[in-house]
Amino acid sequence: MKLIRFGDAGKEKIGVQIEGKNYDVSAFGGDYNEQFFENDGLARLADFVKANRDSLQEVPAGTRFGAPFTRPSKIVCIGLNYKDHAEETGAATPTEPVIFMKATTALVGPNDTVVIPKNSVKTDWEVEFGVVIGKKASYVDEADALDYVAGYVLHNDVSEREFQIERGGTWDKGKGCDTFAPMGPVLTTKDEVADVNNVRLWLKVNGKTYQDGNTKNLIFSIPHIVSYVSQFMTLLPGDVISTGTPAGVGLGFNPPIYLKAGDVIELGADFLGEQRQEVVAYKK
Template identity: 55%
Template structure:
């Protein structure tokens, strides 16, 4: 299934995409795409619905973040071997973990605000993993039992805040609107191999990133298991798994985003995003 949330910000309704690409309303069956809705039993119930019998949504509503109620937005740094190479970094012996504030989450086509004082706002297309049930001390072999599905995640970053302002990376990753998610939560049964997904990103129509999850150093199952050794993962938590090469920081000379720039990105089978970047005044 392709699950989504549509409507004005703060008033989104749950829905799914039918085989013809029509949005169908799920409000009679679940309150939101969040919490217990992400549990395997609930997803199984939704998968058995006759999509054509659900109310069709008219017009072209705003699409919100595909998951609500995210408690933890966990990111993995330098998790693509080719991206590590372009930044001059060595592949880490264990995953680099940092947190992105959940308040950064917005819809896939919402405007992104360049924060005050920013001089190095950058782009990163990533595969997002959405947790479906509580995971604690799980093995790699059983990790997928705890995954509800996947989505496109745009890990927008302010490199000066991230690396030049002391401390950890979080403040360069957590600015308001720096976490577009969606358009869909694609349930795991529709994704044959999460380690073989082409992904791309364009800035003002020019392709900047053209990679694949094939080059991830630490795969989805490993990351779910690894993270669960340090913290419980809860339904709605998102793991943003790293980015392929082609970020602005890796250009020679580096290239960063400015007000008016348009960024488009997508992952095969996951849908696409499109954001206009604007100054946060």
């Protein structure tokens, strides 16, 4: 099953995508939030869709998509999780997963504009495979990790490299700016992804391909990441873990290439759909 949310920002309705078509299921009630996942919402929604399949209304073409879930309690990110990406940035290959947090206020829809922050000169792109938690997870064994997963989502981990690397402290300040977490268009439930460790993901800027990777090249596998993060914090239903980006980010080029107003970012992943963002300059 693929979950969607659609409509104006802040007023999204819930829906599902079936065989490439988008349907309104707002009559089911509620939203795709912590309570939904915690209270067996996926199973109940599947029953609702099955019972009402013939009467579901299709979402009009051109309708805006929001992120496929409401703002989670946290967005946890894994840094330098592809060897080729670590090498292109000049970083050592990590011996344990690198964890940082992304502000939940950065969350936007998959095709919303990306705003270059005030005083930014090094805004960059990162296509990533995101994991959405389905039930409360604490001290989870790796062998059981996927039992705690609801599904997966496409994420552009937009990053400001000067803020992240050159301004001291943690990476978080370069990761959490407004609009820096486009997610969606769908949340694909885990049963629809045959092998989570073999998913292609790609990203283009202005039509040129910069990233073309696969989760089979992750340094730390997705089950390992879910287990590892749960050793340090309780993961709640609806939380997101973004699992890292392959080589091809702007920082990795010589000289580096950074986003500017007017650029168009396109990205996608097997099973997870595609995104498109126009880049605009910050305005007060």
